[in-house]
Every structure is written in C-alpha cells, then in structure tokens.
Amino acid sequence: MLYLGIDLGGTNIAIGLVDDKGKLISKDSIPTNKDRDYTEIVKDMADLSIYIIKRNSYELKDIKSIGIGCPGTIDSEKGIVIYSNNIKFNNVPIRSEMQKYIDLPVFIENDANCAALAESVSGAAKGTTNSVTITLGTGIGSGVIIDNKIYSGFNNAASELGHTTLILGGKECTCGRGGCWEAYASATALIRATQDALRENSNSVINKMIKGDMEKIDAKIPFDAAKQGDKIGSMLIDKYIEYLSAGLTNVINAFQPEVLVIGGGVCNQGEYLLEPVNKLVKQNMFCKEVRQTEIKVAKLGNDAGIVGAAMLGK
C-alpha cells in the first residue's frame, strides 16, 4: 500500500508517493502562490496528487490515505487549519475541501510534527519509539514522537520548543515574548547576530566574503569565517553553539528522547557543529547516571515534510 504526502509550504507545495517503510518513491512540486483563496490552493494540491499517482502508473485504489503537513496551528481531528501565518490560512477546512476532489482519508498535521514523524519512521531516529526533531531555520521547528506517535498535547498545539526561554526578557522573539530559544539559535538568529557584530566591528573576513553587502549573510558565512580563524566568526559560532546546546539540554532534561534529531542548513556543518554541541550538552544535562540521548543530524532533509505527512495515515 502507498501513501500520499503533501508538504504545504509558504513557497511551494511538494507532493510525494511514499511506501509503508517511509521511503519516498516519487515527488513533484508547484508554487503555492499563497495569496490565493484556499480553494484554489487545495484544487492545485488535488490535481498534482492525481497527476503523480497516474505518472507512476498507480490508481487511487493503491493509495491508502493522504497526509497534509502545514505550518501553523492545526485541528487534526476536525481536519482544519486553525491559523497559519505563513500561508494566511484562517479556519480552513482543508480535509473536506481536499475530499471534494479525492475520496480518500485525509490527515493533517503541523509541518514540524510531520518532519519529526518522518525522521522517526525512516530517518535519523529510525528504530526508536521516542525522539524529538528540531529544525533550525527561519525559526526553530520542533516535533516530539512518543510511543511512535506525534505528541501534540490535549489541543494539538504542543512541542513549540523554540518558544521556551533561553534568556527571559532577552532578544525579542516572533511570538512576542522576549528571550525564546528561537531568538538565539535559529538560522535567522545567527544571521542577525552576524549582521550586528559586523555593524559594531567591520574588521572581519566576513566583510570580504559578502563584499560589504549585509544581505548576503547566510548562516554558513560565520561558520566559514570561524574555520578561517576569523575572530568575529569564531566568537559568533562559539556563542551560537552555546545557545543551541543550552536549548538542546533543556529538551533532553524535559523529554529524554532516545534520539534528538537536529536539522536545517546549519547542520550541514556536521561534526564541526556536533562535537562541541555534544560536549556542552553532556556537561550541562541534569541526569548523567543513565543511558544518554544521542544527538543526530536529520537524514531526510527537505523530503521530511512529504514523508512525515504521508506517514500520518500509517
């Protein structure tokens, strides 16, 4: 049996066919054009779904269910997107709209939860029953898997781990609160810190890298600078690793997952990031006498959204 997974993002709609082991068989994507009415967006989702099924010589009867991963607050039971800032959805009955075109069970979940489910089924946390996946991007996405299921609290809004405090009253966070982990350890936070550091002190190799154009700073640049021995780059990365590790320590003290998966472009740094992170986490974690959480880099990359959405129906 196959599963269809839809990763509905602010920029693209990515859809894929996934087998029952969480393996992606075929995928495609189209632009979301997010300012349209939701009925048009969902019609596009349905059309592309049917196209992918046919292109792979399958029929609807070969598909067990459709899963949709979407940013924002979701009511999984009712199949409604309660609120999504990214795609301007407000109480959108996405399940019933989708079923106007395709008569299959439709599941819907927050996209970060989908990514966590994907890593748990066929990614870096494969084989575990309890895991947490953290995605370091524009914000910090997070999903918690307990007993092989997404944990989402009594109201489907749980595991917003990016919005737990690192430094109460500190840097302003998108959520309106001051000092959330996201405001210090997302990729955006690293980019902002780099821009701020250059404004204060322009004597850095980073200035040459970006040819003076602050807009060219991405999360890789301070890492590159640090590797070249640049003082500002090293300071930025040391601080970033301290913030990232502190939040990961919090996650471990709270959840003690068997595997803690970290994803997002920053994690392409591999051992350069993991080694000092592991050292700091081990040093600061509460419970040192027991078997310890393993921190691993995400395996499924951008496909995690599709795979996790598909696995909602498993």
Add this chain to the structure above:
Amino acid sequence: MLYLGIDLGGTNIAIGLVDDKGKLISKDSIPTNKDRDYTEIVKDMADLSIYIIKRNSYELKDIKSIGIGCPGTIDSEKGIVIYSNNIKFNNVPIRSEMQKYIDLPVFIENDANCAALAESVSGAAKGTTNSVTITLGTGIGSGVIIDNKIYSGFNNAASELGHTTLILGGKECTCGRGGCWEAYASATALIRATQDALRENSNSVINKMIKGDMEKIDAKIPFDAAKQGDKIGSMLIDKYIEYLSAGLTNVINAFQPEVLVIGGGVCNQGEYLLEPVNKLVKQNMFCKEVRQTEIKVAKLGNDAGIVGAAMLGK
C-alpha cells in the same frame, strides 16, 4: 482491590493503603534515618506496610501491589534506585529487597512522577489524560502524565522541568548549571531572594516579622509583606510571579497539558498567586487560538507521594 503506596523521603517514610480510585484509606509514617544501610530502611518499610495492612483488618491477598516513590534517578524496569542524593542510595535493588519480606509485585518511580500520577488519578487533574504537576519546594519537582501514564523518556529520567533554563548563565542551580527555572522559582529561591533583598535594604516590614533573624524567612513571609504593601515584599513577589509564570509558560508551550497542577507551600496563596500567574501566562503563551491549559493548585498535598506510588500498580 487495594494498593499499598510508600513515599520514601529523606526525613520520613510514609505508607498508606489506597483504593482503586486513588483514595487514601489509612496511612502512617516513621523516620527514615537515612544514614542507615538500605537493607535496614527497606526492612522498616516492609514492617510498617504489614502493620498498616493488619491494622486495617486486611491481609496480603487483599493488596494488589506495592508502589514506592523515591527521590532521584530510578530504573523502574529493574526496580533499582540508580542514584538518590537525598537518601544516599546508589544502585539499590529496592524491589528485590522489599520482596524478601512481602511477596507482591513492587513498582518503583521517582517521587515527583508519583505526585503527578496522584494528581492525575484523584487530585486536581482528575478526569484528564494529559497533565503536568509542578511542585515548588526546596527545588522544583515535576511529573508529566501522557495518556494516563507517567512519561519518563527512554531512560526513565525525563521531565526534569526545573532544570530547563530561565536565564542562561544566571543564578547557580543545584544541578551545576546556571540559570535553571528551579534557581528562580522554587520556594528556596524565593527565600534566598528575600534574604538577599534584606541584606541590600533593611527598610522592610519583613525585618520586624523575622526579628532580624534571616533564618526565620520562609516562602510565606515575602507574600505577607507584599499584602501589607511593603515595597520590598511587593518587589520580591512580583519578580517571583514573573519567574514562576515564565517557566509555566514554557511547560505549556512544550507539553500543552489539559491541566497544569502547581503544588507546594507557595500555592497556599491561592488566587493571590494564581490570578497574576494566569494573566502573565496567557499573555506570553505561544498558541492563543486553541483551547487553553488550565492551571490548578494541587489537591493532595503531602499525600500525593503515597497515592501516586500506590497507583503505579493500577
């Protein structure tokens, strides 16, 4: 059927008979005398258990199981106290030792987890499937109930919510890390903050209350001072409520429990504490569009340890 619950603390061993609804039928306690060998402590536990059963005209066959709640790190599967700082236990096979005297199933869990289970079965979170219980005492104890069961991670060490950061690098915590929630919002933290404030500025009604003896400061005193309009008292309580609320907001953003139970002597302040806490939490929580967690004061008080331990076997 009845259940026997044992709350093994650093000062006392409290034991009770509990029915299958989580109602405490009879209890008694003896001093722990914690510096003794564990074999002596467990023998006392067994003797008092048998005494309580007989005193209530029951026999061993009326008891389904024995549960033991113990501070520290527990291996529930193996029935071992891996490490407890409070009672100096180190790899103590408490289940097998107990079964030398009483031939019943023996369950063992961390005491904060037991308190959470008790509040969930017959206390402030009765009727919910997901709840979190926070106890504000010497430290911050916490237990998480998911699907009516204690959540303790893959290694039985989860839900150390007192050891998540409020202000990274801030006040020193007993765990060795700087800035944990416990270092700001435990009863001890409030007492220390009061002592520090008086050292800086002795012009407070608190000085009269304690007759100049800093050792007389308990967590109630700054509340009493604040209620009398004392400037230092009000400042202390405002700050304490800010810290407490920030950590509770973190718990909600992470777990979204249906009920978040808070216990410990500080909670005797009732609405005086709950009202501003609720206001701050609502203001700062991430997800405002969904049904919201209810914050309630613990109901079972000191009996929570016994009741929760007993309910381990249910």
